Amino acid sequence: MPVLQREPFIYPDALLSEPAELPTAEWWVLHTRSRVEKSIARKLLSRNVSFFLPWDARPLPSRQGKSCSYAPLFPGYVFLYGDVYARQIALETNQIASCLKVVDQNRLWSDLTQVYRILQNGESLRPENRLQPGQLVEIVAGPLEGLRGKWLRQGTKGRFFVEVDMLQQGVSIEIDEWMIDIAR
Template sequence: MSMQIASTAAVMPILPREPDIFPEDLLETSEAAEKPWWVIYTLARREKAFFRKLREMGIRHYCPLVPHRVKLGDGRIRTSWNPLFAGYVFLQGDDADRQKALTTNCVSRCLVVLDSEQLVQDLRRIRQAVESGLPVTPQEKLEPGKPVRIRSGPLAGLEGVIVNRRGKHHLIVMVSFIQKGASVELDVVDVEPL
């Protein structure tokens, strides 16, 4: 007589990719750099909960998400979507929006951005890199190099700094305000100096 035992272990489902920007055209509008921006440093591992609450409140925000793939023991690959810059969410709005954001119980610190135009340019470049489909990784310490622009391919027009790591070319796209960047690996580098 064979007996089947039902597993009672709870399995946490992996959610599909959710929007990381609200509204979708946030960085493309003419008013993107006109309204104030804030860099919100969230409590540990609360970025998604925070931007979900912002979306429910109708507050404009961006938190770039990148895929994180893990091979499971049975050979399957699990993909989760993690913030590119752990702990950071970029919020656009007035002081009333900032005050509403503080009520979410997800915020550790809130910094006003003095140069909104520069931040919007940086975020546009980050978004272009993330949406290219190429592997993008967070870059904690930026290495010095010459600024360049990519001439062709899915990243055509993207500006950044090229570095060579372990024999491969990488483009560093920087967010000046938080002194962090993202690294995109390039197979063929077709760049022009700026």
């Protein structure tokens, strides 16, 4: 089975790096049927509908050298940003199990922006399900300076967690303790 090339995981590119300016647009969480997240993203991209589908690159054994698979960080979910028309386009794919209304638009945008910054930085990350309570911290040094999340110590190392609160899931990266401070 051939490994597909990396596809766009965000459209437009500035969706999470600049404040949105569409007055009737809002975030929707598309709960998808099993293993169709990429297919939905392709269809949304072909219709110029704004979406975010964060990937996790996973190395695959290969005789031809290094190759990797790109799997969704949050299996079963695609984040859509748009108006009623954009939502209708997504529903027409017949691959959506349910469309979840986002009550706190700013909170979801903030959560997704933090996940996006970590992905852009190229950090090695891992998905986290049902996150545990931890100390609220802020990164005070390095390329991820300003991100707020939770700090958990695991053995001799620590991990910085960024949550997508609505899904009760998130991502974590290993980070040196000197780079964080207690959030105020």
